[in-house]
Amino acid sequence: MIKLQKRMSYNYKLKILPFIVIFLLIVECLLVYPTSIVRADSLSVPVYEQRIIHSPDGIGKYYMGREIAKVMGYTGAGWLERPSREGEEQPSKIVSLLNLKPNDVVADIGAGTGYLSFRIAPLLTAGKVLAVDVQPEMLEIIELFKKEKNIINVEPVLATLSEPNLASESIDLALMVDAYHELEYPQEVMQGIVKALKPSGRVVLVEYRGENPFIMIKGLHKMNQNQVRKEMQAVGLVWRETKNLLPQQHLMVFEKPNTNS
Numbered sequence: 001m002i003k004l005q006k007r008m009s010y011n012y013k014l015k016i017l018p019f020i021v022i023f024l025l026i027v028e029c030l031l032v033y034p035t036s037i038v039r040a041d042s043l044s045v046p047v048y049e050q051r052i053i054h055s056p057d058g059i060g061k062y063y064m065g066r067e068i069a070k071v072m073g074y075t076g077a078g079w080l081e082r083p084s085r086e087g088e089e090q091p092s093k094i095v096s097l098l099n100l101k102p103n104d105v106v107a108d109i110g111a112g113t114g115y116l117s118f119r120i121a122p123l124l125t126a127g128k129v130l131a132v133d134v135q136p137e138m139l140e141i142i143e144l145f146k147k148e149k150n151i152i153n154v155e156p157v158l159a160t161l162s163e164p165n166l167a168s169e170s171i172d173l174a175l176m177v178d179a180y181h182e183l184e185y186p187q188e189v190m191q192g193i194v195k196a197l198k199p200s201g202r203v204v205l206v207e208y209r210g211e212n213p214f215i216m217i218k219g220l221h222k223m224n225q226n227q228v229r230k231e232m233q234a235v236g237l238v239w240r241e242t243k244n245l246l247p248q249q250h251l252m253v254f255e256k257p258n259t260n261s
């Protein structure tokens with residue numbers, strides 16, 4: 001009887017052994033090699049890769065060698081509106097460096113509480129700001145500030161993670177302040193922005209300088225110029241200039257080529 005039981009248990013072990021080996025191989029592959037995420041529209045070229053071992057500040061998803069940062073939730077709204085921000089980042093200088101025209105249509109992508117939108121809107125006496133964000137809570141704050149500040153030319157736009165929801169050739173400028181590094185689908189969002197830009201329209205990216213280790217911001221929330229240029233080039237934007245006039249961020253200007261001229 002004992003012999004029979006031993007034999008059955010041995011046979012059982014033999015049967016499940018291949019499954020154990022396959023399971024261990026899968027686990028090893030997941031740990032050693034990143035999982036590729038394949039773009040829906042080009043099945044052979046992986047745009048993103050997912051890694052299991054990654055920074056606690058990131059989402060484990062990599063784009064052109066850069067790990068994408070976690071999104072700043074709406075509970076961080078108070079930080080965006082902090083009174084010390086003008087001294088630390090000089091956002092009023094950002095606005096003056098944009099060289100806006102009164103009839104410009106500006107999309108503030110990743111607008112958050114609309115900190116920049118409400119500083120730009122008064123300059124656009126015949127234009128407007130589209131304040132684009134994925135968090136409805138941020139858009140509610142923008143609506144609240146609109147009433148409080150009595151500003152009518154700021155329009156909140158709810159985006160999806162991969163689509164800014166802007167009409168084709170409708171904007172003169174897409175501004176992204178401290179936002180690009182946390183886009184979960186940077187390539188898709190930028191393609192949407194390029195489509196929404198008028199010919200010769202501009203993209204202005206303001207990011208904490210990744211080249212400077214003394215800027216006390218988490219690594220994934222900074223970007224270096226080479227990386228930004230590489231990622232903008234990937235969606236057909238042409239670099240025009242970088243303005244290093246802000247205390248901690250660089251302001252990079254890109255242009256959509258005018259194919260009509």
Ligand SMILES: C[S@@+](CC[C@H](N)C(=O)[O-])C[C@H]1O[C@@H](n2cnc3c(N)ncnc32)[C@H](O)[C@@H]1O
Nearest residue numbers: 072080110111112115133134135159161177179
């Ligand atoms: C760090 S906040 C910066 C807010 C604002 N630009 C500022 O400087 O005050 C980044 C914002 O980007 C938004 N965001 C993240 N992914 C986005 C996407 N795919 N499209 C639009 N907004 C996005 C977040 O919801 C967040 O409000």
